Amino acid sequence: MARETSAGLVIAAIRDGVGDLVSPPFRGVALRSLGVTLTIVVALWALGTRFFTHLAGDAAGAHPIDVPFFLDGVFWLAGIFSGLALMIAFSFLIAPITAAVAGLFLDEVAEAVETTHYPADPPGRPMPLGESLIGAARFTGLSLIVNLVCLVLLLVPGVNLVAFWLGNGWLIAREYFGFAARRLMGREAAAELARRHSTAAFLAGVVAALLLSVPFVNFLTPLFATAVMVHLAKRTSRAA
Numbered sequence: 001m002a003r004e005t006s007a008g009l010v011i012a013a014i015r016d017g018v019g020d021l022v023s024p025p026f027r028g029v030a031l032r033s034l035g036v037t038l039t040i041v042v043a044l045w046a047l048g049t050r051f052f053t054h055l056a057g058d059a060a061g062a063h064p065i066d067v068p069f070f071l072d073g074v075f076w077l078a079g080i081f082s083g084l085a086l087m088i089a090f091s092f093l094i095a096p097i098t099a100a101v102a103g104l105f106l107d108e109v110a111e112a113v114e115t116t117h118y119p120a121d122p123p124g125r126p127m128p129l130g131e132s133l134i135g136a137a138r139f140t141g142l143s144l145i146v147n148l149v150c151l152v153l154l155l156v157p158g159v160n161l162v163a164f165w166l167g168n169g170w171l172i173a174r175e176y177f178g179f180a181a182r183r184l185m186g187r188e189a190a191a192e193l194a195r196r197h198s199t200a201a202f203l204a205g206v207v208a209a210l211l212l213s214v215p216f217v218n219f220l221t222p223l224f225a226t227a228v229m230v231h232l233a234k235r236t237s238r239a240a
Contacts, residue, residue: 017228096143102222103136124183169206177201180233
């Protein structure tokens with residue numbers, strides 16, 4: 001397939017995916033996914049801040065009689081830096097968190113795309129439960145590993161953000177395109193489609209990964225990625 005044609009397929013899939021995010025069939029799914037994700041993030045944030053607060057309290061308790069005035073400032077700064085550290089960590093760990101939550105809604109999103117845009121096509125088949133659970137666990141684990149590596153690379157200017165986009169783009173291409181293709185065809189045929197169109201899937205995945213850098217919008221990245229990859233799987237399977 002010519003490069004221009006591949007680019008056109010990716011652009012069309014992204015365009016339709018953006019339109020899907022604001023369409024009525026997606027609003028209910030998006031609100032439910034957003035609610036679950038925010039609940040988890042707030043709970044983890046509360047636990048993290050409580051943990052650091054206890055650490056600071058224990059450090060202060062180690063000097064119960066006379067705490068030098070400068071130590072008060074140290075504890076205060078430690079509280080500020082621990083909050084900043086949590087914010088940075090969550091900015092990188094939001095990908096595995098949203099991926100884990102989105103696994104509950106992927107088939108619903110894919111079905112909405114298929115019925116809205118491709119009503120004349122045979123409906124996609126949900127993945128078998130066992131295969132779906134294994135895939136969700138694998139993706140969440142890989143996402144956690146990739147984003148922990150990106151968190152370490154935070155100390156390397158000019159590399160960290162690019163690594164974040166490329167790493168998550170690769171993950172999204174691998175898992176979401178595979179998921180979308182698997183709904184349309186058997187496992188071997190889906191793997192072959194993913195192999196032949198790996199470049200197009202990767203480009204679409206990187207675009208979706210860019211949204212992970214946008215606060216609040218990043219909560220909806222898995223739903224957007226699902227819609228985009230369903231469109232791309234449909235188009236590439238027809239072009240094959």
